[in-house]
Amino acid sequence: MDSxxxxxxxxxxxxxxxIVVIAYLLTRLKYFTEVLDGKLTIRNQLxxxxxxxxxxxxxxxxxxxxxxxxxxxxxxxPMVAGLVGGPIVGLGAGLIGGLHRLTMGGFTCIPCSLxxxxxxxxAGIIYLANKKRFIxxxxxxxxxxLLETFHMILALILASPFAQALEVVEDLYIPMILxxxxxxxxxxxxxxxLIKERATKKERDKLSAQLERRKKEMEIAQQxxxxxLPHTIPFIxxxxxxxxxxxAQEVGGDFYDFIPIxxxxxxxxxxxxxxxxxxxxxFMAFSRTLLRAKACRNPGVGRMIESVNxxxxxxxxxxxxxxxxxxxxxxxxxKLTFVNAGHNPPLLLRNENGEIIRLSTGGVVLGAMxxxxxxxxxxxxxxxxLLVLYTDGVTEAINQQEDxxxxxxxxxxxxxxxxxxxxxxxxxxxxxxxxxxxxxxxxDDITIMVLRRVM
Numbered sequence: 001m002d003s004x005x006x007x008x009x010x011x012x013x014x015x016x017x018x019i020v021v022i023a024y025l026l027t028r029l030k031y032f033t034e035v036l037d038g039k040l041t042i043r044n045q046l047x048x049x050x051x052x053x054x055x056x057x058x059x060x061x062x063x064x065x066x067x068x069x070x071x072x073x074x075x076x077x078p079m080v081a082g083l084v085g086g087p088i089v090g091l092g093a094g095l096i097g098g099l100h101r102l103t104m105g106g107f108t109c110i111p112c113s114l115x116x117x118x119x120x121x122x123a124g125i126i127y128l129a130n131k132k133r134f135i136x137x138x139x140x141x142x143x144x145x146l147l148e149t150f151h152m153i154l155a156l157i158l159a160s161p162f163a164q165a166l167e168v169v170e171d172l173y174i175p176m177i178l179x180x181x182x183x184x185x186x187x188x189x190x191x192x193x194l195i196k197e198r199a200t201k202k203e204r205d206k207l208s209a210q211l212e213r214r215k216k217e218m219e220i221a222q223q224x225x226x227x228x229l230p231h232t233i234p235f236i237x238x239x240x241x242x243x244x245x246x247x248a249q250e251v252g253g254d255f256y257d258f259i260p261i262x263x264x265x266x267x268x269x270x271x272x273x274x275x276x277x278x279x280x281x282x283f284m285a286f287s288r289t290l291l292r293a294k295a296c297r298n299p300g301v302g303r304m305i306e307s308v309n310x311x312x313x314x315x316x317x318x319x320x321x322x323x324x325x326x327x328x329x330x331x332x333x334x335k336l337t338f339v340n341a342g343h344n345p346p347l348l349l350r351n352e353n354g355e356i357i358r359l360s361t362g363g364v365v366l367g368a369m370x371x372x373x374x375x376x377x378x379x380x381x382x383x384x385x386l387l388v389l390y391t392d393g394v395t396e397a398i399n400q401q402e403d404x405x406x407x408x409x410x411x412x413x414x415x416x417x418x419x420x421x422x423x424x425x426x427x428x429x430x431x432x433x434x435x436x437x438x439x440x441x442x443x444d445d446i447t448i449m450v451l452r453r454v455m
Contacts, residue, residue: 018062022055023187027194035085036194038132045085049092052081056097056116060104072176074101074112075119075151076183079144082123084134084191090127094120107161108168111154119147134195137188144184148177214277221281222247225255228285234258236266236331242422243449246393246430246442253284253322254391254445259295264332267295270389270449271324271343283320287312287366291326301328302376305339305366313370321367325359325389329381334453336387337378341366344392347407349414351384356411359387386425387451388414393444394429397437405436422450 026032031044055077062072074097082090098116102109126135126143135143152169159165225247233241243256253273261267269291273284290311294304305326312322325346327338340346342365345358361375381387390410397405413432417425426448433446 018058020183020186022058023190026051027190032084033194033198035089036134036191037198040086040088045089045092048081048085048089049096052077052089052093052120053096055080056093057100060097060101073179073183075116075147076144076180076187078116078120079123079140079147079180079184080187080191082120082125083127083140083143085124086127086132087121087124090120090122090124091117092120094118107164108155108159111158112151114158115147115151115154118150122147134188134191137185137192140188141181141185144180145177148180149173151176217278221278224278224281224285225253228288229255230258234260234266236329238331238334238453238455239329240422240452240454241450242426243447244426244430245445245447248393248442248444248446253280253287254393254447255284255288256389256447256449257288257292259292261295261328264330266329266331267326268329268389268449268451269324269326270346270391270447271322272391272393272445272447273322274320279320283322286315287322287324291324295326300376301326301337301339302374305341305363305374306372309341309366309372309374310370312367321365323365327359329451334381335378336381337376339363339374339376341374342368344390344395346387346389347411347414348379349386349388349418350382351386351418352382354415354418356415381453383453383455384419385453386414386418388425388429389449389451390429391445391447393442393446394433394448396444397433397446398440398443399437400439405433409436422452425452426450 031047034041034044035048056074059072059074059076078090078094078097081093094117097120098113101116102113106112123143127133134140152173155165155169156162159168225245229245230243233243241258243258245254245256247254253275254271255273256270257267259267259269271284271287273280273287275283287308290308294308294311305324322341323343324341325338325343326341327336329336338359338361340359340361341363345360348357348359349355350357357379359377359379361377363374364372388410395405395407395410399405409432410429413429414425417428420428429448429450430446
């Protein structure tokens with residue numbers, strides 16, 4: 001490139017720098033972002049036509065005159081207008097810039113004016129072909145190079161005399177292409193960043209909305225869960241009873257209940273519904289209500305749970321299931337009849353010899369299949385015997401080393417503190433689990449029921 005071309009290129013780049021400032025301010029306008037988002041209205045299209053048409057006029061005035069021809073970035077405005085706003089915006093801006101160039105005269109005014117008009121139209125067609133999306137930085141730069149090449153060809157075809165047109169094209173071809181390519185690169189770079197910013201903002205807003213919705217769901221699930229838990233502990237003669245449920249951040253479906261069967265019989269149950277959130281809370285409420293309704297009409301244990309399981313399987317519940325320990329305490333005979341449907345076996349500590357008995361009947365979780373048979377067992381409750389019912393939120397609590405609290409720790413804790421009142425034992429287990437898992441989030445509900453025969 002000779003010294004004249006270098007001088008031309010330097011002068012044109014200087015003019016492009018002014019357009020950079022214009023580009024930055026323009027991409028921050030509300031109307032521009034509306035058009036970029038495809039929200040085309042008569043108002044914002046008209047405003048964009050006037051703005052980009054003005055940029056095209058500036059491109060003509062900022063050009064350099066060589067033998068009556070203007071080396072400029074006039075086509076830049078219509079090209080950008082079409083690439084972001086479609087053929088109407090591009091053609092409108094091109095007509096403004098092209099008609100203005102026509103008034104400037106010169107032997108290349110016809111091809112130059114036509115090139116500016118077609119720049120906006122062609123850019124708009126590319127916008128439509130790309131499904132109304134901006135074609136990206138390098139696509140836009142390549143388009144500007146091809147358009148300016150087309151501009152030079154038009155000048156050779158339409159301008160007269162040909163010899164002078166050829167001389168102008170030889171001098172302007174490289175500066176025009178480079179200047180427009182640089183201007184388009186800067187414009188496209190800003191537009192692409194704006195698109196990314198807006199996409200990031202949409203994702204952030206979407207995530208924020210999802211988190212807010214999730215938070216509301218958790219609050220509702222907790223309210224459902226809390227509303228279906230007993231608010232008082234029943235009095236059972238010769239027995240000391242305590243229970244609590246501590247919901248996790250990810251609300252599950254733990255529950256416990258005391259069901260009055262008769263003056264001497266009380267149903268004691270603890271369960272854990274699979275899943276999290278509102279579905280689990282609703283299924284928990286459904287299971288507890290069904291259990292209560294069946295228990296009040298049926299003093300049995302095994303057949304009653306079979307009936308509950310069959311009813312659950314008749315209702316659509318999105319493959320959810322519930323582990324359940326259900327028992328009836330007969331305080332007059334000091335006997336506990338129970339069935340365990342896939343739940344963590346409660347731990348019975350015999351006061352006389354310190355033996356731990358796991359209360360299991362080999363039952364399957366409720367909701368797994370219809371027609372399951374539930375075997376029941378009966379055990380005696382002797383004075384000072386201690387029974388601890390719990391959900392897996394206790395034994396599966398994890399510390400920072402990813403160790404589980406486990407059943408063995410729970411058994412040792414019960415044995416070491418076997419003389420504690422039920423409420424104190426319950427609180428000790430909860431506090432010990434929290435201390436063990438200190439520094440890690442509570443992953444599951446912690447539910448505990450403690451029963452001691454006092455006399």
